[in-house]
Amino acid sequence: MSEKIAVIGGGPAGMIAAGFAGSRGKNVTLIEKNNKLGKKLFITGKGRCNITNATPIDNFFDNVTTNKDFMYSGFYSFTNEDIINLLKSYGLNVKIERGNRVFPFTDKSDDVIKVFEKFLINNNVKILLNMEVKDIYKDKEEFIIKFKNKDTLRFQKIILATGGKSYPSTGSTGEGYKFAKKLGHSLIPLRPSLVPIEVKDSWVKEVQGLSLKNVNLTSYIEDRKIHEEFGEMVFTHYGISGPIVLSMSNYINKYKNKNIKLAIDLKPALSEEKLDSRILRDFEKYKNKQIKNVLKNLLPQRLIPIIIKKVEINEEKPVNQITRTERIKLVYTLKNLFLTFKKFRPIEEAIITSGGVSTQEINSSTMESKIVSGLYFAGEIIDVDALTGGYNLQIAYSTGYLAGTNI
Template sequence: MKNIIIVGGGAAGMMAAVKAAETGGHVILLEKMSSLGRKVLITGKGRCNITNACDVQQLIKNMPGNGRFLHSAFREFSNTDMVEFIEHWGVKTKVERGGRVFPVSDKAKDVIDAFVDALAEKKVEVLTNQTVRKILVEDGQVTGVTTDQKQYPADAVILATGGASYPGTGSSGDGYKMAKELGHAITPLKPSLVPLEVAEDWIKELQGLSLKNVTATVIADGKKQADDFGEMLFTHYGLSGPIILSLSKVVAEAFNAGKKEVTLEINLKPALSEEVLDKRIQRDWEKFSRKQIKNSLNELLPAKMIPVVIDLAFLDPDKFVNQITKVERARLLKQLQHFAFTITRTRPVSEAIVTAGGVSTKEINPATMESKLVKNLYFAGEVIDIDGYTGGYNLQAAFSTGYAAGKATSE
């Protein structure tokens, strides 16, 4: 009977353990925290965005961090397979906006419970509070692992320790260190899916306000880098929410490339051209011609934004609408379509939902997730240099690579 050890009890590790145990091997799952799936519990704001309902090509497209490396894994265990798997273990799913798949219950704990049931049925030995310190290798082949407490012999080891984000969940970068000790190249780590900090003090006035159906554009040293459409959120330090998180990797890359000025512009009315928006403002102001400008924008903007936009457009808030000049209206129009922020930095990797960078994909077999340097060493999940946008793509990558590694170890 083969001894298979999985290091890390997150999404990738749990899936790897379930699959590895299917052929009757002795599978031990070692988790440093006191319970499994700590990071899974906080995904999707505690609801767990299990996967995305798009096709495989879209899955790859939405993994800008080495998506093509995942082609075999996504074909082997797709998002459809994941939904079938989780429903088999009693978790009914639903599809929401953007193809996001959630449990009908909206409880991430149900997903963890399903995995716990699957692990128990497959007779996986789950050991918590076990911090693995070293992977043991002899003659270029895995022989076991050493934890704080003891040494475990192994015929195969799957490293599924996660990234370096949310260290409170156990993802503290241990896997990178262990892989590096075995000769693997680690692509530099940077935050992906992380909020952004801005220079503007007045951001505090917008704290807690969320916007829908806006377009955000990243500009570095005067050149457009990327844009995204959807929802965003203002915080006391800057910007967050789905489209900001999706663009954050581009921001991190701009800073890493030595760009001196990185800005983010928000088009508050992307569905309207400049000309159409100008006519819309004029129509509103015909209606409110005897009102002060500060009381004339309620149909156009959330209340919290009105004083900020008026101030940035250098308008007198007490001026009556019928006294506003064409030049003043043009300044307002510019703010509505180019509401700009100076980005000072991304929040740290520890606050990122996903870590970009990790074990180089060039040193991993994409079909089996086996190391090309060390025999019977496998990788799964975020420890690999893969990362995607928000929307269920990262969890699917974890499940698919975990499945591929688990299958390969048991064959």
């Protein structure tokens, strides 16, 4: 009788791992605690499912911010083209949008999950839903899985694909980390990634809901530049969010207890000299107007009082009375609107979890544990993460593929 394999976790990594293990004639059981598969996948890409990214696979490494070298074998063994071809083989076409993001042609994440379900059924994978794992331990050559409903099952090999700790409503509650630790693995501390940022500056509440487009966001730690992002962001009651903020979080979450500052360049297309010339032209054109009215051509209305306050100019001062020193300070503030980092929003609000099972203890070519024979890992449970744009899902597929084909 062939050895029994359990895949714990019915997300993208688990479904790919189980399907490919089944395609090799293995006796595979996929265990999921929810009442359906792919619950977190269902909400990705705002419900449309950002399947992967269409950039050449070589470029993926530039978008992986934690342990990119670990993904070398995974990305080249199961590429973005491979996942697209798998979906197409089941009749699901895709389209490419801004930033090379790949979506199902139907714009429905449910259609992607349906393909994965067919893939599992076609490869004779037994699917157990509503089965929450309580404990896993190894007894000689077998893994014993105890469930919350008091059932117990035995398997010769297991793949842990239980996801991270973000979006706990989808079932990602971090249980897999406990199982891995109990089986002898080291855990890199968990951190929220791709997550909004809270700031200490109270003025952000005054511009809550204001979106900024085509701005530059730069992070500094004790005056040392860490990273910069260009694009869109939004002010919230607690701080800042939006695409460039989420990406930024991925770079600064590796620094603890440091004095992190963020600077918004509201006019990145203009150098300080060009911006100064532009402001001088406006001042000449509207020389008798008050500063608060002249800045309407340059800034969103709600941001004007904030900027004027920071530059320390009376908002009713006519522009023909503004000194060169005040003008230079205005230019500097428009190019460097500083915010003081307070903390990240909770991990439950993060798109992904950074940290997890140490890559040092996993064979990057097979995803098998170097510590426990017969134990494999796939997906977000591993300490690998990337930027938004379909890269994290590709990590799930690629690691799932290696685990499934090597178990």
